Amino acid sequence: MPLLRRVRPGVVVTVFHIFNVLAERYDKWYDRNWITALNELRLVKSMIPSEKRICVEVGGGTGFFASRLGCINIDPAERVLVISKRRGVDSVQGVGELLPIRHNSVDVVLVVVTLCFVDEPLILLTESRRVLRDSGILIACIVPRDSPWGIYYAARKDRSPFYRYARFYTLLETKKMLRDTGFVIIDEKAVLSYKPWERPRHESPTKPTQRHGFVCIKAAKG
Numbered sequence: 612m613p614l615l616r617r618v619r620p621g622v623v624v625t626v627f628h629i630f631n632v633l634a635e636r637y638d639k640w641y642d643r644n645w646i647t648a649l650n651e652l653r654l655v656k657s658m659i660p661s662e663k664r665i666c667v668e669v670g671g672g673t674g675f676f677a678s679r680l681g682c683i684n685i686d687p688a689e690r691v692l693v694i695s696k697r698r699g700v701d702s703v704q705g706v707g708e709l710l711p712i713r714h715n716s717v718d719v720v721l722v723v724v725t726l727c728f729v730d731e732p733l734i735l736l737t738e739s740r741r742v743l744r745d746s747g748i749l750i751a752c753i754v755p756r757d758s759p760w761g762i763y764y765a766a767r768k769d770r771s772p773f774y775r776y777a778r779f780y781t782l783l784e785t786k787k788m789l790r791d792t793g794f795v796i797i798d799e800k801a802v803l804s805y806k807p808w809e810r811p812r813h814e815s816p817t818k819p820t821q822r823h824g825f826v827c828i829k830a831a832k833g
Contacts, residue, residue, distance in 0.1 A: 626728055627688050629772050630672070634690035637773060638673040646811040650802040651752070651825050652679060654816045655723060657800065658750045658829045663719045669707040669739060670725030674700040682721060685710060707735035712742040723752045723827075726785065727777040736792040743832055749794060752827040756781050760824025763807045782819060782826055794830035801826040 630637060641648045655676055659666070671677045671684035674695030684695045684702045695702040705711045707722070708731050720739040726732045739749050754761050756779035764774045780788070786796055800816040801823035819826045 626776050630688040631690045634694060638694050641675050650814045654800055654802045654827050657816050658827050659719055660748055665717050666719040667717050668721040674698040676723055710738045710742055714741055715744050717742045718744055718747050720749045727779050732788055733792055740793055740832055749830045750827055753780060753785050754824055755826055758824045759806045789830050793833045795833045796830050798829040
């Protein structure tokens, strides 16, 4: 597939294959972890400007967020896009490092737990900046590597087909990548103050601390 030319073949083929083969299993995570998923959704939704028009989620998988936020979903894995389309999402096959979108045409770009799966996150962020309007907003959400959730997932890499090839970043590393690609950070919020093995509870977005397992950064074009 030509769109893969900018990505290291060995890693990308493996990751795509996993998400294609295990698309239904991946999607069931949201049902099994409903409260956690709602906390994440609540946070992402709180970061989106009320006046947004065209929204694109890069690496939106099965469309959990895109379907609830009115975004177009761009993802390289065909079978997750099938599920995304079932949710009524306008879904397009493509990679974040080479977005099939014209310059300066999007109001909001979402990158939700996607940076850890791409080989060239700086290229993905540069592409996101390219497609954003001058007044556009990028929302990048991560599982911080040094949070209880990041430590938990990293320790289970050998047992998780989805996180086996993930490369987690800290909040500081992510903010540096954003600044290095020309973004200006506006805001940052977090949820999941409970640990992965604790009973989940509903949470409202708050200022990030090292205990939070899901952090979103809002950034504008510099």
